[in-house]
Amino acid sequence: MNELLQDLKFRGLINQVTDEAGLEELLNKESIKLYSGFDPTADSLHIGHMLPILTLKRFQLAGHHPIALVGGATGLIGDPSGKKAERTLNTEDIVQQWSDSIKNQLSRFLDFEAEVNPAEIANNFEWLGKMTITEFLRDVGKNFSINYMLAKDSVKTRIESGISFSEFTYMILQSYDFLKLYKNEHCKLQIGGSDQWGNITAGLELIRRTETDAKAFGLTIPLVTKADGTKFGKTEGGAVWLDREKTSPYEFYQFWINADDRDVVKYLKYFTFLSHEEINALEKEVQDAPEKRAVHKRLAEEVTAMVHGREALDQAIRISAALFSGDIKALTGEEIKQGFKDVPTHEASAKDIGLIDLLIEAGVSPSKRQAREDVSNGAIYINGERQQDLNYVLQGEDRIDDEFTIIRRGKKKYTMVKY
Secondary structure (H helix, E strand, O other): OHHHHHHHHHOOOOEEOHHHHHHHHHHHHOEEEEEEEEEEOOOOEEEHHHHHHHHHHHHHHHHOEEEEEEEHHHHOOOOOHHHHHHOOOOHHHHHHHHHHHHHHOOOOOOOOOOOOOOOEEEEEEEHOOOOOHHHHEEEEEEHHHHHHHHOHHHHHHHOOOOOOOHHHHHHHHHHHHHHHHHHHHHHEEEEEEHHHHHHHHHHHHHHHHOOOOOOEEEEOOOOOOOOOOOOOOOOOOOEOOOOOOOOOOOHHHHHHOOOOOOOOOHHHHOOOOOOOHHHHHHHHHHHHHHHHHHHHHHHHHHHHHHHHHHHHHHHHHHHHHHHOOOOOHHHHHHHHHHOOOOOOEEEOOOOOOHHHHHHHOOOOOOHHHHHHHHHHHHOEOOOOOEOOOOOOOOOOHHOOOEEEEEEEEEOOOEEEOOO
């Protein structure tokens, strides 16, 4: 079997292929161009997008030419696949901004400067944005029967709840993307999540109908699921984004290190480039010593370093260690922002303030009497250090980077004081 396909199968990355034998023959014979599309529905990609991106990267490492297609036009319409309701439409300038952000994020994973088989960026607004409605209906729409489109799951599942004509035509727009890349770039393979199967096969049908002796292929990747039934890529704070301003490297690291034991090996296969031998060894480690969580740590390190870089990974590890040990003073102001992003925050009325007054002002203790009891009983910590002096006044040494103080009451109740 072709070495790349063998690797994809080992990692569980093949859900469906239109013609596996034909694709294997093609991959053995030549270096091909393939693409996957990314609609700008937000200002950042999230970890749900990583699987198709990393699959493109695996093809590039195997000597093929990936094309990352940013949906500057299709992002204005909205893909009904996997959605129970109509998407909210965004303005053209917003979609353009988001398209630019996505281009920058894709460059972290794909090598657009490689000398031998560089990746390429394309934007379907370049051709769909120029097409007139007459051209669209006459040259493209005529190749699709209503019955054919209604049979597709992306449409069928929305018929009862309702689907607009705009979203109904999304399949045709994506099909035209494949045809355009096939004709202009000799792109012979489209990959995407399993929810894209209908759109991908529609593109292949359009190529078959309009091009003589055409041979193109489609491959889908499984949608990532979690063993506990919750949605992959979601936390209490929302989606796990690739943009560090939306999801900090520390939060990103914590998402992976807290993976369910039942998922960790699957995630190693999906999201890392570790060898088969190393993954098999780590799988045995999960079975033999799950309490050590060494495999979770390795997963978190590999993915965080790949997305945010080694420096950000080291920072995430430092924050985790400091929070575990209680040594808050070891952190910088930037690390405090990351580690305590979601705790209650209080703006101090003064820099040098009595501890009892601060506890009441910040809402750490409900009354002066309770604040005194908390301090006397040893329940109050300043930057990880217990403070039992009722007359203590916080000063410069208690301000990390002259910006923050972390107050802890008991074992888990944190408050971040800002100056």
